[in-house]
Amino acid sequence: MGLARSLELCFGLFGWLRSRARACLAVRVALLAAALPVLEGCRSVSVVRVPVKTELPENWFRPSDGPGMLMRRVVILPVYNEKYTGLVMKDIDDAFLAELSKLNAFEVVSVSRVDMETIMGRRELSSVEPVSVDFFRKMRDVYGAEGVMFVDLTSYSPYRPVSMGVRCKLVDVQAGRIHWASDALYDAGNERTAVAARAYGIALGRENFPVREDGGAILLSPKRFARFAAFASFRSLRKDRPSEGAE
Numbered sequence: 001m002g003l004a005r006s007l008e009l010c011f012g013l014f015g016w017l018r019s020r021a022r023a024c025l026a027v028r029v030a031l032l033a034a035a036l037p038v039l040e041g042c043r044s045v046s047v048v049r050v051p052v053k054t055e056l057p058e059n060w061f062r063p064s065d066g067p068g069m070l071m072r073r074v075v076i077l078p079v080y081n082e083k084y085t086g087l088v089m090k091d092i093d094d095a096f097l098a099e100l101s102k103l104n105a106f107e108v109v110s111v112s113r114v115d116m117e118t119i120m121g122r123r124e125l126s127s128v129e130p131v132s133v134d135f136f137r138k139m140r141d142v143y144g145a146e147g148v149m150f151v152d153l154t155s156y157s158p159y160r161p162v163s164m165g166v167r168c169k170l171v172d173v174q175a176g177r178i179h180w181a182s183d184a185l186y187d188a189g190n191e192r193t194a195v196a197a198r199a200y201g202i203a204l205g206r207e208n209f210p211v212r213e214d215g216g217a218i219l220l221s222p223k224r225f226a227r228f229a230a231f232a233s234f235r236s237l238r239k240d241r242p243s244e245g246a247e
Contacts, residue, residue, distance in 0.1 A: 071179070073107045074170065075145040076100055078116060080124040081153040086113070089153075091223040096151050099230035103237060109143050127152050127169040136173040145173055154183075158222040161189035164229045170237070180237055186229045188219045197228045204228075 079092045093110070101108045113123040119138050125131070127150035139145045148171050155165035164186050170179040188194050201218030204227060218224040 071106050071147040071170075071172075073109060073143070073145050074100075074147040074149055075109050075111055075139050075143050076149040077111055077151065078113045078124050079151045079153050080126045081156060084153070084156060085124065092153065092226045095223070095226035096230040096233075099227060099234050100149060102231075103234060105237065106147070108149075109145065111143070125150065127167055131171075131176075133176070136171075136176060140173045147172055147179060155185065160220065161187060161194075162219065162222050162225045163187040163189065164226065166229050166233045168233050182233050182236060184233065186225070186232060188225060194219055196232070197225065200228045200231055 076097055079089055079096055081089060097108065097110050111119075116125065117123050119142070120135060125135075136148065139148050150167075150169045150171065152167040153164060154167050155163065157163045165184070166186065167181075167183040169181045171177065172179050186193055186197075188197060197218050198216060201216070201224060204218070204224070218228055
């Protein structure tokens with residue numbers, strides 16, 4: 001009887017343990033089933049990239065009574081900067097001349113630094129300096145100009161990230177009246193400016209080279225970035241141009 005009773009107790013304990021194991025297994029299966037949607041959701045999550053707007057800094061002016069007389073020929077002066085002069089500024093001079101000419105708003109004539117020295121006794125002229133009536137008279141008589149475009153490089157960092165502060169003024173030689181003006185900072189370190197510069201770089205690459213590129217080179221080259229800064233500075237000038245019937 002003692003042995004039989006012991007065996008009965010052993011079998012009973014074994015059955016109890018087996019039922020507990022089944023219960024634990026059922027709980028684990030239930031927990032796993034509940035976790036599957038969460039795990040699936042984690043697996044299916046993807047990174048959503050929000051497109052960056054290509055807005056550019058804008059700060060341009062035109063007279064409240066309109067842009068004034070129709071200009072058919074405009075002289076663009078050498079770009080002025082207090083620190084950089086001469087050959088260092090040649091690429092920047094070329095960039096602003098190219099972009100102003102691309103507007104097809106008027107004939108553009110460039111004045112070299114040598115010619116400026118002959119006319120004014122100095123190689124550059126800032127847009128914020130007092131300008132004599134005699135200077136405008138010489139621009140009209142020598143070049144047949146009806147307007148003068150002043151361009152100042154108010155700040156310049158040719159190292160990464162490249163940045164350029166640009167101030168432009170288009171002045172009527174007859175009355176000395178400001179026809180249009182713009183003043184802005186273009187910084188490749190600003191994300192929106194960088195996106196706009198890359199887009200312009202792609203367009204410029206298509207224009208000059210039949211090679212596809214992502215436009216990133218413009219953020220590394222002061223020469224190319226100057227083209228972008230000139231484009232961005234002059235882009236509001238096109239819509240300010242009066243109709244052909246304006247006096």
